[in-house]
Amino acid sequence: MGVPAAKLGAVVKRAVPFALTLGIWFTPVPAGLTEPAWHLFAIFTGAIVSVIVDAFPLLTAATLAVAAAVLTGTIMPAKAFAGFANASVLLVIVAFLVARAVVKSGLGRRISLAVVSAFGGSTLGLAYSIFLTDAAIAPAFPSNTARGGVLFPIVLSLAQGAGSMPDDPKTRPLGAYLMFCGMASLAVSSALWLTATSANPIGVEIAEHFGLKIDFGSWLVASSVPTLAAILLLPPVLYRLLPPGVRATPGATAAAREALRSLGPLGRDEKIVSVAFALMVTGWIMARTLSLDLTAVAFAGLGALLATSVLTLDDIAQEGGTLATYLWLAVLFALSGQLNELGFMGYVGGRLASGLQGVPWLAAYVALIVLYVLMHYLFVSQSSQVLALFGVFVEVGTRTGVPAPLLAFSLLFASSYFSTITPQGGSQNVIFVGSGYLTQGELYRVGGLTTGVCLLIFLLLGTPWLLLVAR
Amino acid sequence: MRRACIRAVRSMVTGGSGYGMLRWRSRLARKAPWWLAPAALVLWSACSGPARGPEVALAPGESRAFTGTWSASGSRNTLRLGPDHRASIVSLTGSLLLTGSRGLGIGFQAEVIGMSDNLTGGQGHCVWTDERGDQIFSELRGGPLGSGSAFVGTITGGTGRYAGLTGEYRFRWKYVIDTEDGVISGRTDDLVGRAQAPASTPAGKPAG
Numbered sequence: 001m002g003v004p005a006a007k008l009g010a011v012v013k014r015a016v017p018f019a020l021t022l023g024i025w026f027t028p029v030p031a032g033l034t035e036p037a038w039h040l041f042a043i044f045t046g047a048i049v050s051v052i053v054d055a056f057p058l059l060t061a062a063t064l065a066v067a068a069a070v071l072t073g074t075i076m077p078a079k080a081f082a083g084f085a086n087a088s089v090l091l092v093i094v095a096f097l098v099a100r101a102v103v104k105s106g107l108g109r110r111i112s113l114a115v116v117s118a119f120g121g122s123t124l125g126l127a128y129s130i131f132l133t134d135a136a137i138a139p140a141f142p143s144n145t146a147r148g149g150v151l152f153p154i155v156l157s158l159a160q161g162a163g164s165m166p167d168d169p170k171t172r173p174l175g176a177y178l179m180f181c182g183m184a185s186l187a188v189s190s191a192l193w194l195t196a197t198s199a200n201p202i203g204v205e206i207a208e209h210f211g212l213k214i215d216f217g218s219w220l221v222a223s224s225v226p227t228l229a230a231i232l233l234l235p236p237v238l239y240r241l242l243p244p245g246v247r248a249t250p251g252a253t254a255a256a257r258e259a260l261r262s263l264g265p266l267g268r269d270e271k272i273v274s275v276a277f278a279l280m281v282t283g284w285i286m287a288r289t290l291s292l293d294l295t296a297v298a299f300a301g302l303g304a305l306l307a308t309s310v311l312t313l314d315d316i317a318q319e320g321g322t323l324a325t326y327l328w329l330a331v332l333f334a335l336s337g338q339l340n341e342l343g344f345m346g347y348v349g350g351r352l353a354s355g356l357q358g359v360p361w362l363a364a365y366v367a368l369i370v371l372y373v374l375m376h377y378l379f380v381s382q383s384s385q386v387l388a389l390f391g392v393f394v395e396v397g398t399r400t401g402v403p404a405p406l407l408a409f410s411l412l413f414a415s416s417y418f419s420t421i422t423p424q425g426g427s428q429n430v431i432f433v434g435s436g437y438l439t440q441g442e443l444y445r446v447g448g449l450t451t452g453v454c455l456l457i458f459l460l461l462g463t464p465w466l467l468l469v470a471r
Numbered sequence: 472m473r474r475a476c477i478r479a480v481r482s483m484v485t486g487g488s489g490y491g492m493l494r495w496r497s498r499l500a501r502k503a504p505w506w507l508a509p510a511a512l513v514l515w516s517a518c519s520g521p522a523r524g525p526e527v528a529l530a531p532g533e534s535r536a537f538t539g540t541w542s543a544s545g546s547r548n549t550l551r552l553g554p555d556h557r558a559s560i561v562s563l564t565g566s567l568l569l570t571g572s573r574g575l576g577i578g579f580q581a582e583v584i585g586m587s588d589n590l591t592g593g594q595g596h597c598v599w600t601d602e603r604g605d606q607i608f609s610e611l612r613g614g615p616l617g618s619g620s621a622f623v624g625t626i627t628g629g630t631g632r633y634a635g636l637t638g639e640y641r642f643r644w645k646y647v648i649d650t651e652d653g654v655i656s657g658r659t660d661d662l663v664g665r666a667q668a669p670a671s672t673p674a675g676k677p678a679g
Contacts, residue, residue, distance in 0.1 A: 029602040032568060032578030038602075087652060202648060209618060209646040343580040346542035346566030350578075354568070387544055387648060387656035395540075395645075395660055 014055045021046030021068075032351075037342035039074045044335050048377065048422075052444050058423070062328035065335060075338050082337070083330035087295040088145055088381065088427045093326045094298040095149030096434050099156060100315060101305045102277065105269035108157030113263070115158060116256035122248045126158060126178065127235035131185040135231060138189040138196035143294050144419075146284040147196070148186055148428030150277075155182040156435060162246070166436035170245070175437035177244035183420050184234050184450050186428045190416035192227040194219035199382040203412045206391045210404050222409045222470050226462030230417070230454055237453050241446045269310045276304045325434040329380075332424050336380040340388050349375065349389040353396035361401035366459065368397050369410050373455055376418040382426055386415050405470035410462060417454035420447045528632055529668035536665045537574030541567045541581060541642065544656040547616075547649060558588045561616055561655065567599060567662070575666060576601055587616040597624060605631030607666075609640070616657075618646045626666055640664025 024042035029035050047065035050056045056064070070080045083089055102108045119129040134151055141147040159175035166172055190197040194204065194216050204214045214222075266274065283290075283297035305311045339345055352371050356364045372385075372393055379385040390411055397407040419426030423433045423443040433443060529535060543565030550558050567581040578601075585595020593616045599607040607629040613622030626638040640662060647657035 031576055031602050032566070033602055034580040034600050035602070035604060037580060198651070202650060205648055206646055340544060341564045343542075343564065343566035347568065347578065350540060350542065350566060350568045354570075383650065387650070387654070388542065391646060391658045392540075392542060395658075 013053055014050070016053060017046040017050035017055055017061075020049055033344065033347055034342065036074050037339070037344040037347070039072065040069060040335065040339055040342060041344055043068050043074065044339060044378070047332075047335075051440060054441055057440060058328045058332075059324045062331040062335075066331045069335060069338075075335075075342075079338055079341075080334055081330075083332070083334035084326075086330065086333055087293065089326065089330050089333055091143075091145050091149070091295040091298055092329060092427050092430045093322055094295065094302050095145070095152065095431055096322050096325070097302055097311070097316065097319065098149060098277070098280070098298065098305065099153040099431070100319070101273050101311045102153035103156055103160065104315065105273040105310055106263075106267060107270040107273045107277075108153050109161055110260065110263055110266075110270065111154050112157035112161035113256045113260040115154065116161065116252055117260060118253075120252035120256055123174065123177065123244045123246050124235055124239060126162075127181045127238070130155060130158075130178065130181045131189075131231050131235060134182075134185040135189045135192055139193040140195075140285045142195060142198055142288055143284065144186050144190045144197040144416075145427045145431075146287075146294050146298070147189075148182070148431045149298065150281060150284075151182050151186065152431045152435070155179060155432070159435075159437065162252075164437070172437060173243060173245040175435070176439075176442060177238060177242045179432045179435055179437045180238055180242055180420075180442075180446055180450075181235060183429050183432045183447075184238060185231070187417045187419045187426070187450075188227055188230045188234065188454065190419070191230075191413040192220070192223050197382065197416060199386045199415050200412060202383055203386045203390050203408075203415060206386070207394070207408045207412070209391070210394050210398065210408065212405055212408050214408075218470075219409075222466055223413060225465040226413065226458045229461050230457050233457065234450065234453070238446070238450065241449055242442065272308050272310050273305065276301045276310075279304075321434055321436060325430055329424065329427070329430050333380045333427075336378060337384065339378060340384055345375075345378065345385075345388045346392070348378075349392045353393055356396060356400055359400060361397075361403075364397060364400040365402040365407060365410070365463075368393050368402070368407065369414055369459065370455065372411055373414050373418045373421070373451060376421050376425055376451075380424045380427075382415055382419055386412075390415065403467070403470075406463065406466045409466050409470050410458060413458055413462065414455070417458065418451050420454075421451040422447055529636075529666070531668055532670045534638075534665055534667040535574060536663070537569050537640070538664075539567055539569040539574070539578070539662045540658070540660045541565060541662055542656075542658045543581065543583065544654065545583075546653050547587075547655040548653070556588075556590055558586065559616070561585050561587055561593075561595065563655070563657070575607075579607070583611065585611060585616070589615045591615075593620070593622070603631060605629065605633050607633045607636055616644070616647060616655075618644055618657075620644050620647075624664070626664075635669035636666050637669070638664060638666035 021042045024045060025039055029038045043065050047061040050061045051058050066080050069075050070077050115129050119125040134147065138147060155178050159178050162174055164171040164175035166175060194200050207214055280297055280301035283292055284294055286292065287294050287297065353368065356367055372389060375389065376385060393411055394404065394408050398404045419429060423429050543563040545561065545563035547559045547561045552558055563583040565581055566578060568578040569575055579599035581597060581599050583595050583597045585593055587593035592614050595611045597609045597611055607626060609624040609626045611622050611624050614620035621643045624640045626636055629636045641664065642659040642662040644657050644659050647655065649655050
């Protein structure tokens with residue numbers, strides 16, 4: 001009796017996204033949109049909903065979606081497959097492979113022991129060490145994807161060093177907690193510094209056309225209070241949302257120091273990985289100054305690791321999970337980009353925002369921020385959303401009387417912290433998602449709640465602070 | 472009842488185990504973020520305008536004014552013709568939202584392909600497509616594509632209910648942002664224009 005019911009449940013669950021897709025598809029196209037835009041929205045929504053209700057894994061949903069989009073003539077094949085050549089997508093994949101070298105060489109274990117020896121008294125201590133390390137290095141990295149490539153091997157080593165394995169149900173929660181801390185820390189540290197992600201300078205450039213001059217210092221002053229509050233609050237909040245199972249590790253600090261001593265000097269592979277990693281980090285930091293391509297820097301590092309046999313072709317061949325990540329990320333990246341190109345994002349943003357005309361400014365302000373954050377369910381790139389919607393929302397908000405500096409800063413900070421709302425909400429997330437520690441359900445549930453917590457912090461604490469300091 | 476509601480909300484927020492009838496709900500909550508429903512409602516409300524816009528059919532010879540906003544993004548390929556001279560091919564698509572009750576409807580998907588020269592200015596061709604697939608064609612002329620540059624569009628015709636349409640529109644790019652990876656994005660919020668239907672359509676039917 002139970003088995004058929006379970007099977008029926010699974011069938012119903014799988015039928016829901018298809019029904020939703022067909023329902024939207026055959027609904028008359030709203031005035032102002034075109035048929036391809038509406039149909040692509042139907043396909044994209046079906047794919048995302050199927051993942052959220054756990055009907056299909058991301059890879060299955062993405063491959064079905066891209067096939068449907070091309071075979072129905074909704075978008076051209078060249079546009080649908082463009083994500084496979086996208087630099088950000090490739091950077092994620094290469095960063096993931098480089099992380100494997102850090103772990104394989106033993107350097108990751110050494111780093112994790114060093115971190116544990118300093119912060120290892122409790123799991124919460126480890127989480128704070130991730131947030132603080134990321135916040136400290138963030139201003140030097142113009143790309144949070146590249147920063148994710150630096151942070152991920154450390155977090156992975158911490159998880160593995162603590163005995164947490166993705167396939168072991170007993171030990172997995174600790175790794176899942178640390179992985180999500182990595183994602184959340186990248187989201188809030190990107191809001192802390194103007195130079196911590198490529199979306200921030202784009203937003204500042206647009207804000208200039210609304211009469212706002214934002215520089216490194218004024219950004220830091222504006223972001224400091226809400227962002228530092230988020231850094232303080234998120235580790236314990238995530239601790240509740242994703243209980244790691246291990247609370248305190250009283251002997252860990254001493255044990256880590258002892259283990260670190262017993263490791264002795266750096267081995268050959270560790271030295272090579274250290275040098276390659278240091279050169280990659282330098283390249284990423286200096287990318288803008290030296291006109292270096294971030295992805296090419298990552299490829300150079302990966303090439304060096306392969307040439308020196310630190311990574312072998314066998315290692316690469318075992319990275320089936322990376323291939324799966326590459327496939328779904330590239331597909332979703334392209335489909336979301338096409339939704340924007342076909343005018344869907346501008347249409348929805350414009351219609352929603354203009355519906356707020358005549359509303360008292362405080363209500364309009366809150367509504368605009370909430371809408372802006374929720375719309376990130378449809379985006380796979382933070383920069384794309386800033387380019388598509390930031391100007392529209394500032395324009396409408398200032399027309400309803402919202403102070404422009406308040407709205408601009410709040411939207412710009414949201415453009416960073418909303419990245420955890422979905423696993424594909426920021427390419428830096430994908431590196432952590434690919435580790436296998438976090439389940440699909442956890443990613444959407446905890447991602448949505450983390451974004452909600454950040455939204456509350458930035459609205460309740462950030463708004464009065466911005467009214468005080470933002471000019 | 473109140474307790475049950477509180478338990479349900481709590482289980483949705485924490486993803487913790489539910490009780491009795493609420494168990495399936497908490498399982499669902501573990502999979503779906505609690506604000507998916509409001510998110511869907513919000514999105515639906517944005518798209519739930521009339522399936523057809525306000526009456527857009529123009530009587531033969533009728534002239535109508537329209538205003539709107541235009542958000543566009545795409546790519547720019549630049550050819551350097553010397554230290555101070557650059558020419559670029561630009562391809563843009565986006566959403567053109569019209570305002571006013573008797574304009575040309577709610578909006579269009581707008582596509583532009585054009586050339587911009589930083590010394591001589593920009594020109595291009597533009598297609599607006601509505602929800603029925605009917606199109607309006609125009610030619611654009613203006614300054615080099617960039618923030619603040621002004622453009623004039625000349626409507627040269629269309630298809631379906633816009634067949635034979637003529638007119639003109641003007642706008643100024645409020646901002647145009649070029650990103651490092653060749654993506655270009657811009658927005659104008661002051662598009663104004665006027666369109667006129669032909670005195671009689673080629674088939675002798677009223678436009679629209």
